[in-house]
Amino acid sequence: MSYLPYLEKDNKVEDDCLAIRQELDSLLDGKLSIMKHKDDIIAKVEKLGKIAAKAADASHRKSLTIYDLRELLQKKYNEYDDLWHKAAERSGRINELTHEVSTLQAKADVQAEFIGLFKKCEPQKFAEVKQLQEHIQAQREEEQIQQSATRKKKSWGLE
Structure with a gap:
């Protein structure tokens, strides 16, 4: 894109070259x-040489631009391939996790059904089990608090 302003100049160079060629044809x-317009012919040939140098420079700029664009395109293709492979890997992992979630959901459904039946058939036993579970959970939380306090003391160098 940085070479776009040169395109108009390149078109002007081509037009100038064509005009000088037509003038030279008429002079030759x-x-x-040829003898009569010798100085004009020499001036036109020199001007044509300058225009040819500009055209060569323009051609060089265009080839650099095309080379740069090809290089950029190859880089983008490589990035696309990398992203495609990452997406394929993640898609496989998503499928694995989806299957795992389905399996865990089926197990949870079976357990929920069992708990519902247990609660319905043995409400007294269910209440006892629930109390026992709450007691065990409270003990675990208390142990975690104690372990956390011990770790803090050790990290502070107090124990």
Whole structure:
């Protein structure tokens, strides 16, 4: 894109070259015309040489631009391939996790059904089990608090 302003100049160079060529054709009609317009012909040829140098420079800029664009395109293709492979890997992992979630959900459904039946058939036993579970959970929380306090003391160098 940085070479776009040169495109208009390149078109002007081509137009100038064509105009000078037409002028030279008319000046080179015959031997007498060549002798008569010798200085004009030399000036036109010199001007044509300058225009040819500009055209060569423009051609070089275009080839650099095309090379740069090809290089950028190859880089983008490589990035696309990398992203495609990552997406494929993640898709496989998503499928694995989806299957695992389905399996765990089925197990949870079976357990929920069992708990519902247990609660319905043995409400007294269910209440006892629930109390026991709450007691065990409270003990675990208390142990975690004690372990956390011990770790803090050790990290502070107090124990």
